[in-house]
Amino acid sequence: MNKAGIAAGTLALVVVAGTAGAWYTGTRLEAVLQDSVRKGNEQLAAQFPGSDMALELVEFQRGILSSEARYRLALPAAEGEEPPVDLFIKDRIEHGPMPLSRLTSLRWMPVMAVSHAELESSAALTELFAASRGQSPVVVTSSIGYRENITGNIRVAPMVVSEDDIQLAFSGLHADFATDTRGSQVAMRGRVDSLKIQGQAQIDLVGGEFELERRREGEYGLYLGDGRLTLDSMAIEVADGPIMVLQDIEQTDITTLGADGVKGALNYQIGSVTYGGKPLGSIRMDWSLSRLDPAATAVLAGMYNTLSMGIEPSDPEAVKEQFTGAVQQLLEGKPRLALDNLSIRTASGESRFKLGVDLSQPASFDLPPGLLAEQLIGGLDASLTLSKPMLSDMVRYKALFQPDADAAAVEQEAQMLAEMAGGMAEMMQLGKIEGDNILSSLRYADGLIDLNGQSIPLEDFIGMLAMLSPDAGLEALE
Numbered sequence: 469m470n471k472a473g474i475a476a477g478t479l480a481l482v483v484v485a486g487t488a489g490a491w492y493t494g495t496r497l498e499a500v501l502q503d504s505v506r507k508g509n510e511q512l513a514a515q516f517p518g519s520d521m522a523l524e525l526v527e528f529q530r531g532i533l534s535s536e537a538r539y540r541l542a543l544p545a546a547e548g549e550e551p552p553v554d555l556f557i558k559d560r561i562e563h564g565p566m567p568l569s570r571l572t573s574l575r576w577m578p579v580m581a582v583s584h585a586e587l588e589s590s591a592a593l594t595e596l597f598a599a600s601r602g603q604s605p606v607v608v609t610s611s612i613g614y615r616e617n618i619t620g621n622i623r624v625a626p627m628v629v630s631e632d633d634i635q636l637a638f639s640g641l642h643a644d645f646a647t648d649t650r651g652s653q654v655a656m657r658g659r660v661d662s663l664k665i666q667g668q669a670q671i672d673l674v675g676g677e678f679e680l681e682r683r684r685e686g687e688y689g690l691y692l693g694d695g696r697l698t699l700d701s702m703a704i705e706v707a708d709g710p711i712m713v714l715q716d717i718e719q720t721d722i723t724t725l726g727a728d729g730v731k732g733a734l735n736y737q738i739g740s741v742t743y744g745g746k747p748l749g750s751i752r753m754d755w756s757l758s759r760l761d762p763a764a765t766a767v768l769a770g771m772y773n774t775l776s777m778g779i780e781p782s783d784p785e786a787v788k789e790q791f792t793g794a795v796q797q798l799l800e801g802k803p804r805l806a807l808d809n810l811s812i813r814t815a816s817g818e819s820r821f822k823l824g825v826d827l828s829q830p831a832s833f834d835l836p837p838g839l840l841a842e843q844l845i846g847g848l849d850a851s852l853t854l855s856k857p858m859l860s861d862m863v864r865y866k867a868l869f870q871p872d873a874d875a876a877a878v879e880q881e882a883q884m885l886a887e888m889a890g891g892m893a894e895m896m897q898l899g900k901i902e903g904d905n906i907l908s909s910l911r912y913a914d915g916l917i918d919l920n921g922q923s924i925p926l927e928d929f930i931g932m933l934a935m936l937s938p939d940a941g942l943e944a945l946e
Contacts, residue, residue, distance in 0.1 A: 497535055497561065497581060498528050500612075504649055505539070511651045514689050517770040518781040520544045526556075535561045538588075544779055553592045559585040579611045583620075600625040616649040622658070634667040643678075653683045654691075668706070675700030686725050688766035694722040710744030710868070729801055730760035743868050749814040749861070756806045764798040767791075799829040802846060814862070817855030817904065824849045848912040856886035856904050897922065 505525050512521045520542075527538035537559040544552050562582040586604035589597045596605050603625050610620030624641035643658025660676040680695035699717040716739025723732045734755045741748040771791060774781065781787040806824035828846035835843065863882035867873050890906050893899035899908035900920060911918040917929040 516774045519774045519779045556588040581612045599627040599629045619646045637664040655681045670705045672703040692723045715740045732757040752811045754809040759803045761801040764794040767794040816857035819855045820853045850910045852908045854906040859886045
């Protein structure tokens with residue numbers, strides 16, 4: 469047999485084997501889809517408790533090389549008078565092991581199926597389809613492996629929306645993802661090129677990217693891992709005035725589970741802020757949570773998911789009782805909430821603030837406010853480094869926001885305010901001067917306040933704060 473014959477024979481064998489494999493996959497597919505729907509509903513119930521959201525396979529037409537499926541996603545009534553909504557998803561499924569779309573893209577690894585799913589047009593989605601100019605707003609393409617692994621991509625169509633005096637132009641979204649049929653893990657990376665909102669103000673967002681990796685861990689099904697969101701720039705213009713531009717915006721988060729419970733960290737950063745082309749400075753903020761009870765965290769996270777969708781719980785009283793129980797369980801673990809760093813930097817200096825709060829379970833939530841706060845806050849620590857040069861810069865910005873202001877008067881005010889702040893802090897023993905910085909620290913535990921190393925009873929400290937209030941100042945003048 470010559471080489472051409474061998475090639476032809478080999479190709480024929482591949483085609484026959486592929487057709488046989490596709491037929492076999494087709495016979496298994498409906499059962500696999502039904503099982504995936506069942507697992508999907510379990511995940512919906514876990515992530516959106518009390519919402520009655522449900523997915524259903526309503527139609528399946530099996531072919532030799534591909535099949536057609538149709539799903540219904542039932543969304544319960546949102547808050548208010550809105551009725552329940554049914555969304556329909558059509559899905560063209562190419563059978564494995566060698567779907568044509570993978571062969572034409574030179575991907576040779578056998579898979580069980582390739583799904584091409586998209587939203588169907590309906591009365592509930594009329595405005596959404598109009599915004600995307602008739603094309604399906606969301607399309608998901610995914611390859612399902614024989615080991616139940618899933619890889620694919622999500623495409624959200626470009627959209628233009630006009631409502632009242634507001635117009636929104638969205639460039640669309642593209643994201644790649646990897647998960648499995650059990651939903652035990654998910655990784656995703658995507659990008660949005662631009663989003664423009666025009667109304668009384670114009671907001672332009674450019675270059676948004678995101679990535680996340682989550683794994684479902686522990687007996688309570690918490691999704692743990694890390695994520696990152698970045699934005700190249702956000703420009704804000706009001707009434708044809710100077711443009712404020714925020715650049716190099718970044719948000720990161722990480723969640724872990726250890727012997728002492730769930731830990732989480734959330735960080736925000738704005739690399740630079742300008743106004744009318746003039747630099748203002750940069751901002752960073754770091755939050756953390758620790759010692760969170762896993763069971764209570766799972767309950768509260770599910771409630772948040774349901775409420776964030778605008779879905780009204782089917783049994784509000786039961787949800788209220790569940791919320792109260794979860795909060796009490798959370799407080800029994802003495803969780804800690806901390807603003808680990810809030811820093812504001814200008815051209816002349818940087819100020820930093822830290823605050824940590826240890827929470828405890830009170831004897832009752834029906835206590836008087838003062839006693840409740842005393843029992844609820846088990847401990848508190850805070851520190852402030854206030855840069856006098858940075859304060860002066862903040863006052864100088866008045867000349868940017870008020871162009872008619874007298875520059876010499878603004879400069880004099882900038883110098884005076886920084887010195888006055890330092891003098892008053894020392895006079896009232898709220899802080900001390902160290903170089904160009906005003907330093908202050910505060911700790912609270914067991915009913916005692918430690919202010920800059922000086923122990924003060926809580927009642928006396930509250931009285932000191934009352935003396936600093938504007939009302940107290942007015943009374944002293946009368």
